Amino acid sequence: MRSFVDQLRMVPEVARLASGTPRNTTDAWERYWASVRTTGTQGEVLWDADIGAEAEQYAGVLEERMDGALPIVDVGCGNGQWTRWLVGRFPAAVGVDVADSAVLRARAESLGVAGVSYRTLDLTSPGTGGRLHGEFGDANVFIRGVFHVLRPKQRAQLAANALDLVGARGRVLLTETNYRGTPLAYMQSLGASPGRIPEPLRRAIGNIPVPGHFGAAERRAAFPARAWSTLAEGRVSIEAVPMRGTAATAIPGYFAMLGAR
Numbered sequence: 001m002r003s004f005v006d007q008l009r010m011v012p013e014v015a016r017l018a019s020g021t022p023r024n025t026t027d028a029w030e031r032y033w034a035s036v037r038t039t040g041t042q043g044e045v046l047w048d049a050d051i052g053a054e055a056e057q058y059a060g061v062l063e064e065r066m067d068g069a070l071p072i073v074d075v076g077c078g079n080g081q082w083t084r085w086l087v088g089r090f091p092a093a094v095g096v097d098v099a100d101s102a103v104l105r106a107r108a109e110s111l112g113v114a115g116v117s118y119r120t121l122d123l124t125s126p127g128t129g130g131r132l133h134g135e136f137g138d139a140n141v142f143i144r145g146v147f148h149v150l151r152p153k154q155r156a157q158l159a160a161n162a163l164d165l166v167g168a169r170g171r172v173l174l175t176e177t178n179y180r181g182t183p184l185a186y187m188q189s190l191g192a193s194p195g196r197i198p199e200p201l202r203r204a205i206g207n208i209p210v211p212g213h214f215g216a217a218e219r220r221a222a223f224p225a226r227a228w229s230t231l232a233e234g235r236v237s238i239e240a241v242p243m244r245g246t247a248a249t250a251i252p253g254y255f256a257m258l259g260a261r
C-alpha cells in the first residue's frame, strides 16, 4: 500500500520530466546522447554499468552458438562499451546507432582499440540489414536493450533487418530488460521515491522513449517462427549503474539466441 501511495506521489514529477521528451525517437536519442558528459559505473548513463557479471551470462552461449570467424554487429551500440567487449571474441565488431552523438562518443572511447568501427544508422529502416550484409556478408548480431524501447512495428522491422544481416551462418544474441510491472513500479525498483529520482534515471525519463518490457512473448511476435529458430533463451540479470552505494543495479531481463531457418 505504502509503495502504491509513493508511486502516486511520484506522478507529478515524472509527468513533468517526461513532458520534455521529443516525440520523434531519433531526435530523442540524439538529444539524450548529446547531453551525456560521463559514462561508466559512476556516470550518467543508466544502462552503462562497467561490464562484469552480466557478461558471464552471455559468454558461454556466444561461444557455443555463434561462428567466431564471422564479424559481429552491435545494434544500438550507444557508447560502444559492449562493442569493445565483443571485439575480443570476433575478428571485427561494428557498432551501429541511430544517434550520431552516441557514435561520436563510441569512437572517442574506442581510440586505440583494434577491430572496432562505428556508424550512424537506423536499424528499423527498411534495407539497412541488406546494405550491411552487402558490406560484411553473413554476420552475427548483438542487441542489448533496444527492442524494449521500440514499438511493435519497429521491432518487426529491426528483426527483418537482422534476418538479412545474419544470412545462413550468422546468429542473433538479444538481451532485453523484462520488468513486468507498471512504469512507476519499475522506476521505484530502480531507486526512485517521491522527491528523489536518481540522476541517471532522471535523465532517461526526461529524454528518451518510455521503456516497455521484452520477453518470450514479445520475441515470438517480432521474430516469427516461420523465419527464425530459437536456439536458446532464458532469464538474465541486466546490470545498470548503481543508484545508491556502489553495487550495480540488477534488472530482470530476457535473452535469446536466434538463427535464420
Ligand SMILES: C[S@@+](CC[C@H](N)C(=O)[O-])C[C@H]1O[C@@H](n2cnc3c(N)ncnc32)[C@H](O)[C@@H]1O
Residues within 6 Å of the ligand: 029, 030, 047, 048, 075, 076, 077, 078, 079, 081, 082, 096, 097, 098, 099, 102, 121, 122, 123, 124, 125, 143, 144, 145, 146
Ligand atoms: C538502452 S540503450 C543501450 C545501448 C547499448 N546497447 C548498451 O547496452 O550499452 C539503446 C540504444 O539503442 C539506440 N537505438 C534506438 N533505436 C535505434 C535504432 N532504430 N537503430 C539503431 N540504434 C537505435 C539508442 O540510441 C541507444 O544508444
